[in-house]
Amino acid sequence: MSRKRLDVSWKREVQTEDFKPALKRYTRYLEESGLRESTISSYVVRVGKFLEFARTDEPDADDFAAFQETLHEKRLSRSSINNYCFAIQRYYEMRGKAVSFKFIRPANTIPYFFDENDIARIFSACTNLKHLAMLQTLFYGCLRASELCNLDDCDLDLQALTLRVEGKGGKEAIVYITDDCAKTLRRYLEVRPPLVIDGRKPLFYTDFGKRWERRGVYRMFMYYKKRAGIEKKGGVHVFSRHSVGSLLVKRGCDIVTVKELMRHSDVHTTMRYMHISDATRREKYEQFLRL
Structure with missing residues (x-):
């Protein structure tokens, strides 16, 4: 059956x-x-x-x-x-196993960045003193979001206009900030009560008494970018890294100095910012090639 x-x-x-x-x-x-x-x-x-x-x-x-x-x-x-x-x-x-893959070499160009007007509009759209201090510190310090989140009070020197940061691979470096950034930070520190988290005094912390995380910084930046009416692509990294490098090159800063300010270990990384406009190239041509 x-x-x-x-x-x-x-x-x-x-x-x-x-x-x-x-x-x-x-x-x-x-x-x-x-x-x-x-x-x-x-x-x-x-x-x-x-x-x-x-x-x-x-x-x-x-x-x-x-x-x-x-x-x-x-x-x-x-x-x-x-x-x-x-x-x-x-x-x-x-798991004690080995697999390999073909590394895809990233395109060595910067696809988009924010210009001077975009940056000014973002700062102008910021009505929160703490957020403005964070955005200006990011931009003028050429910082990554993770570096901003990791800053402590002791890393800031308002007299010397410098910040001590821990970058990729745990490398420490001293970066610069401008007078305008320092003025904003002074106003911020006058209002902000000090706070100790895990034995450290963070320079920036949330309204809930926690250290900022990269996701929170990203959301905060995107809010002000939208409020400023900027429709270009790009988040925090484009704002505080790609845009800074592009602006330095556009204004005639030599590539070696740009490399040091951006804290690149390889100058080929810095070369990505050599995408200045034809109008800028023409201006430099007229400036430097005169008999």
């Missing part, structure tokens, strides 16, 4: 919660590797998306290759794809 197979699917749906133990182990692994908190957070999110795609916390090399294809199909930026791959490579490394 033949038996009829039940028309039932016993396939188990994989839930995001199933990957929490693996992601917790991965987080500890990254912490023990000495990576920055912001990098760890970014890597964990990316690996979480990969595990959801692979539907297992023990993916193989084919899963990685298939996921890479989806990243390209989504037309993500080169740097985003590279960061996904670096994060996933670390996950395999944690």
Whole structure:
């Protein structure tokens, strides 16, 4: 007598919660590797998306290759794809396995930046003294958002108009600020009560008594950018890094000085800012090529 197979699917749906133990182990692994908190957070999110795609916390090399294809199909930026791959490579490394990927060389150009008028409009749109102090410190100090969040009171020297910052790879550096920025910071410090968090006195903290995080700085900047009526692409990094470098080059600053002010380890990184307009090139041509 033949038996009829039940028309039932016993396939188990994989839930995001199933990957929490693996992601917790991965987080500890990254912490023990000495990576920055912001990098760890970014890597964990990316690996979480990969595990959801692979539907297992023990993916193989084919899963990685298939996921890479989806990243390209989504037309993500080169740097985003590279960061996904670096994060996933670390996950395999944690599991004692090795996978490789072809690093995609980022385009060595700056696709967009804010000009002088854009910057002035953003500052003018800012009616909050603390936010204005943060935006001016970001811009004039050529800071990354993470560097701003990590500043303490002791890092600021209003007499010398300098800031001590901890940049990429834990490298310390002294950066400059302008008189206007210092005036805003003095007004801000007169109003702001000092606060100790984890034994440190942060220069900037939220109204809830916590250190600022990069996401919060990004949202704050985007609010004032929208309020200023600026529709150009770009977030905090474009504002305080790409725009500063572009403006320095546009105004005739030599590339070596730009490199030092931007704290680039390689001058080829600084060369991305050599996209000055034809009108500016003509002006410099007329200025310097005269007999």
